[in-house]
Amino acid sequence: MAVPLETLVEEIYKMVVDLQGKKNVRAMSLTKAMIDKYGAGEVNKEDCKHAIRQLIDSGRCVYGYYGGESFITIPRKEEAASG
Amino acid sequence: MGDDTKSNTKLLDELEKGPWPSFVTEMKKAAETNPMAKDLLGQLELSYEERIGHWKHGGIVGVMGYGGGVIGRYSDVPEKFPNVAHFHTLRINHPSGWFYTSEALRKLCDIWERHGSGLTNMHGSTGDIIFLGTKTNELEPVFQELTQAGFDLGGSGSVLRTPSCCVGQARCEWACYDTMATCDSLTRAYQDEIHRPAFPYKFKIKCSGCANDCVAAIARADLSVIGTWKDDIQQDDAAVSEYAAAGLDIQKDVCDHCPTKCMQWDGKKLAINNRECVRCMHCINVMPKALKPGKEKGATLLIGAKAPIMQGALLSSVLIPFVPAAELLDTIKELVSRIWDFWSEYGNNRERVGELIQRIGMPAFLDAIGLDPVPEMVTAPRDNPYIFFQTKEDGQETK
Ligand code: SF4
Ligand code: SF4
Numbered sequence: 001m002a003v004p005l006e007t008l009v010e011e012i013y014k015m016v017v018d019l020q021g022k023k024n025v026r027a028m029s030l031t032k033a034m035i036d037k038y039g040a041g042e043v044n045k046e047d048c049k050h051a052i053r054q055l056i057d058s059g060r061c062v063y064g065y066y067g068g069e070s071f072i073t074i075p076r077k078e079e080a081a082s083g
Numbered sequence: 084m085g086d087d088t089k090s091n092t093k094l095l096d097e098l099e100k101g102p103w104p105s106f107v108t109e110m111k112k113a114a115e116t117n118p119m120a121k122d123l124l125g126q127l128e129l130s131y132e133e134r135i136g137h138w139k140h141g142g143i144v145g146v147m148g149y150g151g152g153v154i155g156r157y158s159d160v161p162e163k164f165p166n167v168a169h170f171h172t173l174r175i176n177h178p179s180g181w182f183y184t185s186e187a188l189r190k191l192c193d194i195w196e197r198h199g200s201g202l203t204n205m206h207g208s209t210g211d212i213i214f215l216g217t218k219t220n221e222l223e224p225v226f227q228e229l230t231q232a233g234f235d236l237g238g239s240g241s242v243l244r245t246p247s248c249c250v251g252q253a254r255c256e257w258a259c260y261d262t263m264a265t266c267d268s269l270t271r272a273y274q275d276e277i278h279r280p281a282f283p284y285k286f287k288i289k290c291s292g293c294a295n296d297c298v299a300a301i302a303r304a305d306l307s308v309i310g311t312w313k314d315d316i317q318q319d320d321a322a323v324s325e326y327a328a329a330g331l332d333i334q335k336d337v338c339d340h341c342p343t344k345c346m347q348w349d350g351k352k353l354a355i356n357n358r359e360c361v362r363c364m365h366c367i368n369v370m371p372k373a374l375k376p377g378k379e380k381g382a383t384l385l386i387g388a389k390a391p392i393m394q395g396a397l398l399s400s401v402l403i404p405f406v407p408a409a410e411l412l413d414t415i416k417e418l419v420s421r422i423w424d425f426w427s428e429y430g431n432n433r434e435r436v437g438e439l440i441q442r443i444g445m446p447a448f449l450d451a452i453g454l455d456p457v458p459e460m461v462t463a464p465r466d467n468p469y470i471f472f473q474t475k476e477d478g479q480e481t482k
Binding site for chain 1: 140141142143145147148149150151153154155239240241242279280281282283284285427428432433
C-alpha cells in the first residue's frame with residue numbers, strides 16, 4: 001500500500017480523539033474517511049482494518065457499545081453509554 | 084436469604100404462585116449465597132413497585148481486543164443496591180446444536196459462581212449462553228477461565244452474531260445438510276467478524292436442516308440457511324396404508340393441509356405431484372414412517388429477516404433456491420462476502436440488511452451482489468400480475 005500502516009494508525013487515532021464526546025464513530029466511517037483522504041488507489045479497506053486492529057490490540061482505542069450498535073473510542077473512565 | 088428479603092419482595096412473590104417454574108424462586112435460591120443475586124431481587128422489586136427499569140446499558144466495558152460478547156449494565160440506584168452497581172452480561176458462544184457434556188456445564192457454572200452472580204440464561208434469543216451480572220474487574224478473569232475451558236465469547240453489537248443451528252443430522256433424520264458442521268465452520272471462519280465490530284448493525288446467520296426451521300431462521304436471521312431437496316419425496320406406499328388402517332384421515336389431515344394442494348388420496352393410493360410441492364414438510368411431519376425428504380439434498384439461502392426493533396418485523400426472502408449440500412459452505416462464504424461488502428458500504432447506521440433491501444429495492448440489491456432474479460424469489464407467483472405463465476404441451480404450467 002502507498003500509505004504506510006503507521007501513518008494510517010495515527011490518522012485514525014487522531015480522528016477518534018477528535019470525535020471523542022461528539023460522535024460515536026464506527027469502523028466503516030473511519031475507513032471511508034481514510035479512503036476519501038488518500039484516495040482508493042492509496043489505501044483500501046483491508047489496510048484500514050489492520051490499522052484499527054492495531055489500535056484496539058494495543059489498547060489505544062477500545063470498542064464501545066450502545067443500543068445494539070458498536071463504535072470505536074478511546075479508553076476513558078468507565079460509564080454507561082449515552083445515545 | 085432470610086425471611087426479611089421474602090417480606091421485601093411482595094410483588095415478585097406473586098410470580099412464584101402457580102404450578103410452573105419461577106425465575107424468582109431460582110433467584111432467591113441464588114441469593115442465599117450470592118449478594119449480587121440478593122441485590123438483584125431488591126432492584127427488580129423496586130422496578131415493579133415504581134413501574135420503571137433501573138438499568139443503564141452500554142458503555143466501554145469489554146475484554147482486551149474484543150468488541151463483542153460483553154454488554155455493560157449499570158444500576159441507576161447503586162446506593163440502594165451496591166452489589167449490582169455493575170451488572171454486566173456476558174454472551175458465550177454456545178456449541179453447535181447446543182450439545183454439552185454434563186462436565187462442560189458444571190465447569191461453566193463453577194466459573195460463573197466464582198466470577199459473577201451465578202445466574203444464567205440458557206440460552207439467549209441468539210442462542211448464546213448468557214451469564215447475567217458481573218463487575219468490570221471480573222471480566223478479564225472470567226474470560227481467561229472460559230478460554231481455558233475451551234469456550235469463547237459470542238457476538239454483540241454491530242457484528243456477526245454467534246451463528247446457530249438446529250441439531251441437524253446429529254439427531255434428526257429430516258436434516259437435508261449437516262447444520263452443525265456448517266455452523267461450526269462459519270463460526271471458525273468469521274472470528275474477526277464476530278469479535279471486531281465493523282458492520283452497520285448486527286448480522287445473524289441461522290441454519291435449519293429442513294423447512295420445519297427449528298431455529299426460526301426465516302423469522303430472525305439476516306441470512307437463513309434452510310434445508311430442502313430437489314427431487315421427489317421418498318414415499319413408502321405400504322407405510323401410507325398402515326397409517327390409513329390405523330385411523331389417520333389422510334385426506335383431511337394430510338392432503339387438505341398441503342399448501343399447494345399437490346397431493347391426491349383415493350382411499351388406497353397417495354399421489355404427489357412433486358413439481359408443485361414447495362417442500363413445506365407438512366405431509367412428512369404427519370406421516371414420518373411413510374414419507375421422507377428426497378435424496379438430492381441441499382439448502383435454500385434466504386435474506387433479510389429481523390424482529391421488530393427499529394422497524395416492523397421482516398421475514399426472509401429467497402436469494403438462492405437450491406444449493407447442493409456439498410457446495411453449501413463455499414456458496415455461503417462467497418455470498419456473505421458480497422453482501423457484507425455492499426451493506427458495509429451503503430447501509431445506514433443501525434440498518435439491518437433486510438431494511439437496506441426495503442430501502443433500495445430487491446432488484447438493486449441483487450444487481451449489487453451479482454445475482455440474477457429467479458422465479459423462486461417471487462412469494463406468490465400465481466398472484467403476481469408481472470409473472471406470466473404459459474401452458475406447455477404436456478399440460479404443465481411453466482414460466
Ligand atoms: S429444522 Fe428440520 S432438520 Fe432441523 S431439527 Fe428441526 S425438523 Fe430436524
Ligand atoms: S411437503 Fe408440503 S407442499 Fe410438498 S407435498 Fe407435502 S404438504 Fe404438499
